[in-house]
Amino acid sequence: xxxxxxxxxxxxxxxxxxxEQATLQRNIERLSSHIGALGCTIRPHVKTHKSVDIxxxxxxxxxxxxxxxxxxxxxxxxxxxxxxxxxYAVGLVPNKFEQVKYLISQGCDIKVILDxxxxxxxxxxxxxxxxxxxxVMIELDVDHHRAGVDPHGDTLLEIATILSxxxxxxxxxxxxxxxxxxxxxxxxxxxxxxxxxxxxxxxxAKRIREKGMPCPNVSIGSTPTAFAIDDLTGIxxxxxxxxxxxxxxMAGLGVCDIDDIAVSVQGSIIGFQHDKHIALTDAxxxxxxxxxxxxxxxxxxGYGVVCDAKGAAYSHLIMxxxxxxxxIIGVRDNNPENEQQLSPDILFSIGxxxxxLPNHACSTAAQYGEFYLVDGDRVIANLPSxxxx
Amino acid sequence: xxxxxxxxxxxxxxxxxxxEQATLQRNIERLSSHIGALGCTIRPHVKTHKSVDIxxxxxxxxxxxxxxxxxxxxxxxxxxxxxxxxxYAVGLVPNKFEQVKYLISQGCDIKVILDxxxxxxxxxxxxxxxxxxxxVMIELDVDHHRAGVDPHGDTLLEIATILSxxxxxxxxxxxxxxxxxxxxxxxxxxxxxxxxxxxxxxxxAKRIREKGMPCPNVSIGSTPTAFAIDDLTGIxxxxxxxxxxxxxxMAGLGVCDIDDIAVSVQGSIIGFQHDKHIALTDAxxxxxxxxxxxxxxxxxxGYGVVCDAKGAAYSHLIMxxxxxxxxIIGVRDNNPENEQQLSPDILFSIGxxxxxLPNHACSTAAQYGEFYLVDGDRVIANLPSxxxx
Numbered sequence: 113x114x115x116x117x118x119x120x121x122x123x124x125x126x127x128x129x130x131x132e133q134a135t136l137q138r139n140i141e142r143l144s145s146h147i148g149a150l151g152c153t154i155r156p157h158v159k160t161h162k163s164v165d166i167x168x169x170x171x172x173x174x175x176x177x178x179x180x181x182x183x184x185x186x187x188x189x190x191x192x193x194x195x196x197x198x199x200y201a202v203g204l205v206p207n208k209f210e211q212v213k214y215l216i217s218q219g220c221d222i223k224v225i226l227d228x229x230x231x232x233x234x235x236x237x238x239x240x241x242x243x244x245x246x247x248v249m250i251e252l253d254v255d256h257h258r259a260g261v262d263p264h265g266d267t268l269l270e271i272a273t274i275l276s277x278x279x280x281x282x283x284x285x286x287x288x289x290x291x292x293x294x295x296x297x298x299x300x301x302x303x304x305x306x307x308x309x310x311x312x313x314x315x316x317a318k319r320i321r322e323k324g325m326p327c328p329n330v331s332i333g334s335t336p337t338a339f340a341i342d343d344l345t346g347i348x349x350x351x352x353x354x355x356x357x358x359x360x361x362m363a364g365l366g367v368c369d370i371d372d373i374a375v376s377v378q379g380s381i382i383g384f385q386h387d388k389h390i391a392l393t394d395a396x397x398x399x400x401x402x403x404x405x406x407x408x409x410x411x412x413x414g415y416g417v418v419c420d421a422k423g424a425a426y427s428h429l430i431m432x433x434x435x436x437x438x439x440i441i442g443v444r445d446n447n448p449e450n451e452q453q454l455s456p457d458i459l460f461s462i463g464x465x466x467x468x469l470p471n472h473a474c475s476t477a478a479q480y481g482e483f484y485l486v487d488g489d490r491v492i493a494n495l496p497s498x499x500x501x
Numbered sequence: 502x503x504x505x506x507x508x509x510x511x512x513x514x515x516x517x518x519x520x521e522q523a524t525l526q527r528n529i530e531r532l533s534s535h536i537g538a539l540g541c542t543i544r545p546h547v548k549t550h551k552s553v554d555i556x557x558x559x560x561x562x563x564x565x566x567x568x569x570x571x572x573x574x575x576x577x578x579x580x581x582x583x584x585x586x587x588x589y590a591v592g593l594v595p596n597k598f599e600q601v602k603y604l605i606s607q608g609c610d611i612k613v614i615l616d617x618x619x620x621x622x623x624x625x626x627x628x629x630x631x632x633x634x635x636x637v638m639i640e641l642d643v644d645h646h647r648a649g650v651d652p653h654g655d656t657l658l659e660i661a662t663i664l665s666x667x668x669x670x671x672x673x674x675x676x677x678x679x680x681x682x683x684x685x686x687x688x689x690x691x692x693x694x695x696x697x698x699x700x701x702x703x704x705x706a707k708r709i710r711e712k713g714m715p716c717p718n719v720s721i722g723s724t725p726t727a728f729a730i731d732d733l734t735g736i737x738x739x740x741x742x743x744x745x746x747x748x749x750x751m752a753g754l755g756v757c758d759i760d761d762i763a764v765s766v767q768g769s770i771i772g773f774q775h776d777k778h779i780a781l782t783d784a785x786x787x788x789x790x791x792x793x794x795x796x797x798x799x800x801x802x803g804y805g806v807v808c809d810a811k812g813a814a815y816s817h818l819i820m821x822x823x824x825x826x827x828x829i830i831g832v833r834d835n836n837p838e839n840e841q842q843l844s845p846d847i848l849f850s851i852g853x854x855x856x857x858l859p860n861h862a863c864s865t866a867a868q869y870g871e872f873y874l875v876d877g878d879r880v881i882a883n884l885p886s887x888x889x890x
Contacts, residue, residue, distance in 0.1 A: 402791035
């Protein structure tokens with residue numbers, strides 16, 4: 113079947129994923145101007161959308177250098193699309209060495225990361241055996257969040273020494289991700305963590321250099337800290353991904369407003385249960401993902417905030433639960449305006465279109481093989497994305 | 502690149518999804534013999550895996566008739582693969598009418614469902630205008646779970662009358678899904694709900710027939726009630742999906758044992774945080790899904806139960822949290838054997854392979870475009886699956 117692109121969102125199949133072009137561009141411009149003003153560059157993380165078209169928009173927004181990926185499949189895909197400067201930001205292990213070597217052999221300027229002596233030695237052996245130079249960054253733990261070595265500890269220098277001594281490893285620098293910023297619910301704590309992320313990374317680089325070893329790059333980033341940071345002296349690049357789309361988690365942290373969320377899932381109303389005051393849609397967890405990222409927030413948004421067909425949020429409605437291909441739309445708990453507002457089983461009719469703003473843009477976008485770029489009611493383009501490993 | 506199928510699971514890329522062939526076949530045989538012994542047939546729900554190859558195995562297991570799908574993309578895909586008798590088990594709405602009409606025009610014997618007078622009238626108008634006969638089942642609510650009309654209420658007969666009178670609608674019967682069985686934590690409550698599912702459905706069919714209208718089919722099903730039911734008199738088919746793979750949710754309900762789970766995600770150990778006694782893997786929530794289906798269970802399994810490379814479960818380890826491409830493996834809370842067992846940062850080395858049993862087979866399988874069918878260490882085949890709408 114040849115699929116024609118419909119001109120109106122009302123003609124799209126449901127569920128489907130919409131991206132508001134103007135909001136996307138505003139979000140891109142916001143970080144670009146902030147990081148640009150600080151004299152630094154963004155290495156956008158494409159894992160959020162895995163879309164070449166969106167990445168082009170980000171690069172067009174200025175102040176970027178290269179991209180960040182979370183899988184080697186993304187690396188391969190974006191390299192095939194013309195991106196050569198790629199940071200693969202997940203600790204590299206032996207069963208991926210061959211794939212990286214292949215990418216390098218094709219001309220891809222890929223950088224890999226690791227955070228253990230063991231991984232460094234394994235990579236040293238492999239690169240020596242294969243006579244292939246790997247560019248390697250050492251991952252730092254700046255907030256006790258997930259991965260990385262202590263910027264102030266001995267392991268950092270031990271790994272740096274192995275890589276620096278290895279004939280076929282190039283010590284490319286240090287990198288970190290202050291993922292702890294997802295627990296920072298106000299600007300002050302985000303700024304404090306952003307400064308810590310910067311300071312610890314700069315300090316780690318200094319320690320390496322003081323030992324006579326190279327550390328040309330200092331890469332930091334997370335969407336909350338990228339917006340919070342006020343001085344990037346000593347930092348060569350900032351990585352962030354979700355800021356281009358934003359989501360309810362970011363809104364819950366105060367990093368954006370609800371109106372800045374560029375991504376939504378369009379669904380159809382398929383039924384009602386009047387005794388429970390709910391409406392059912394064809395956008396279940398397959399369409400939204402199972403992500404409940406706002407569950408620990410002050411305002412738990414369920415599976416998402418419900419909007420009308422034009423994208424205006426209903427203050428009283430959320431997607432309260434989900435089955436695979438069924439979404440349950442109900443009235444928000446403790447909604448002060450309950451009395452004045454219609455419950456969804458009265459408000460909607462069968463076949464009505466709604467939109468749902470997601471908790472987490474990355475997990476929701478990953479449920480789709482393509483997105484629709486829209487301008488209000490008008491469909492501008494469909495943007496393919498990739499998945500898998 | 503031409504990708505050769507590796508002979509050993511140790512050569513597979515990570516993360517990847519493994520399906521144990523012997524376990525799969527045992528699971529298929531278990532429900533087949535149970536439903537067969539009750540003189541009924543299974544209409545397998547393919548939404549769990551979306552794989553034609555697995556569906557072939559199910560059909561080869563016997564006692565099946567047609568398939569159930571959760572999206573029209575699945576309907577199209579399985580129809581193209583030779584399956585004509587298809588039940589689309591999500592309430593049909595106008596923006597999907599044309600797609601169903603197209604499938605019918607191609608010779609697909611698709612059945613659709615609805616549960617409102619409004620939807621029935623919309624479909625009546627469409628079929629009349631298009632002179633195309635749609636086979637329609639009325640969805641029943643037998644457990645106050647999600648969708649469907651009251652089997653004892655007036656709406657059932659109102660919808661039946663519209664469909665029965667419509668020149669181009671064929672009233673194909675009634676159907677229900679006792680999804681409430683996912684809240685039944687022992688055999689007694691599962692049996693009670695299974696009998697209620699059967700009794701209410703048979704009663705609804707009887708009410709329609711007593712009004713002189715046809716109701717040839719009575720379709721029920723959910724994995725827990727399908728195994729619990731002891732008499733299927735009056736039922737023409739049982740729908741179930743997850744039983745072929747099973748998962749931790751089903752094990753938590755006592756419907757299967759951990760050893761019956763045919764599906765696991767293979768990941769690599771990529772790093773450690775010794776002070777937190779955790780190991781990191783490359784199987785994050787993208788590999789497992791965000792499904793936390795055991796969160797409300799007596800035993801919360803986190804993001805999954807951790808097994809060694811051969812699939813033997815560690816009693817003390819779970820995947821305790823997840824980022825997009827990082828899984829965090831830690832020691833289970835309140836593990837009585839903590840003292841005698843090694844924490845994962847000691848137990849594992851960089852590059853070690855592990856497997857993680859998922860909470861929910863449907864959501865985990867949906868993260869992959871292909872699965873690896875395995876027999877112990879040996880890779881038998883790769884099975885493509887589909888996604889999207």
